[in-house]
Amino acid sequence: MSESVLFYLFSFLAVLAGLSVVMQRSPIASALSLVVCFFALAADYALLDAHFVAVVQVLVYAGAIMVLFIFVIMLLNIREPGPTPFGLISRRGLLGIGVAALLGVGLIAGLDGLVHRPAPELPEGYGTIHNIGEQLFSDRYLLPFEAVSLLLTVGMIGAVVLAKREV
Amino acid sequence: MEAVGLSPVLAVSAVLFALGVVGVLTRKNALIVFMSVELMLNAVNLAFVGFSRENGTVDGHVFAVFVMAVAAAEAAVGLALVILLFRNRVTVVLDDLDRMSG
Known part of the structure; x- marks a missing residue:
């Protein structure tokens, strides 16, 4: 399988999980969806030759930060919210979706102005710990x-x- | 091996960012709002990595690592605030926190 097919596959998974984060009724389901999204993004980073960032993404985000989130959710033991947990169909919900859709369409429309050029030859060891450590x-x-x-x-x-x- | 171009990376980044905005603007649960902010930060990281590869430099990776460190600090302080909030008001629903509105 080529790199770009894998990239689209993991990106689709990331977007699906992101949608789930926003739509889930309970915070714990949202948190677990976010973990899936972080893993899919880590795979995307690896496909973009960002090996170190991919590893840090799994260790720091999917590991440390999400464990903190899940700890707090379980510590607080929040009961399920009322009958309309999404609030998406309310006036505020529609307004929020409208603003976000406008923003997303604007950002994607801006891609038309990109000048496409051939990808540069990446140097040996690009994106490894050695390479990033030297920069850092x-x-x-x-x-x-x-x-x-x-x-x-x-x-x-x-x-x-x-x-x-x-x- | 067919490499990924810059446009698909930025498109995915834009979609994830917009999803994060939806979460921040529409959800009432403070914890889910926090998670949506994390989603937006990740979308920006993806754009950084994509641009970095397009330029053939590693600066975007360094920025992504910095963003992760700041996100970790933000999550720690934010979740401490949520715990404090829950202890004082026994709620994490943002609509109930209107004591300071005139």
Whole structure:
């Protein structure tokens, strides 16, 4: 099977799972759909030669972040919402779908202006840990990298302080 | 091996982003709104990776990794806020949180 057939297959799966995230009645079903979507996107990244990003997607998104989500959903033990859980047919629902459809159509219509050019020859080892690590620790991205580490520390402390019963 | 062009990648990215917008605008459950935001962030990551490959550089991958780190921090703080909210108001329905509206 060629790469593009696989890409379309996984993209279709990702869009289907994304639709399911938005339409599901219960949060836990939404979360599990989101995991499927993340795995499909990881496959897409791998097909686009982004091997490191694909692995990080599975480890960080499908692993860490979604486990956090599912923990919180189960911790709160939220009862099923009322008779119209979607709220899609309400005035706000129709408005939201309209705005999103406009945005999506606009974004896709903008693709017409793309200049198609032949894909460049990718260098040896493109998208591997070695390649990305060299970029990440070069002068270009070193400061943002350190800033992200600070941000993660602040986020972690903030989450603990917020969720603690008494500070 | 037939490689994937840029247009299909961006089209998938646009569709996923629009789905995330639908979720944020229409759902009432705070947790599902958060998940929709994650969906939008992933759509942007896909566009980054697609453009990166088109240019033959790896900068887009670096950006995607940064986006994931920021998303992790956002999810941690956001979910802590949801827990705090549930403890104080026993609800995660965003429509019920109208105390600050005039």
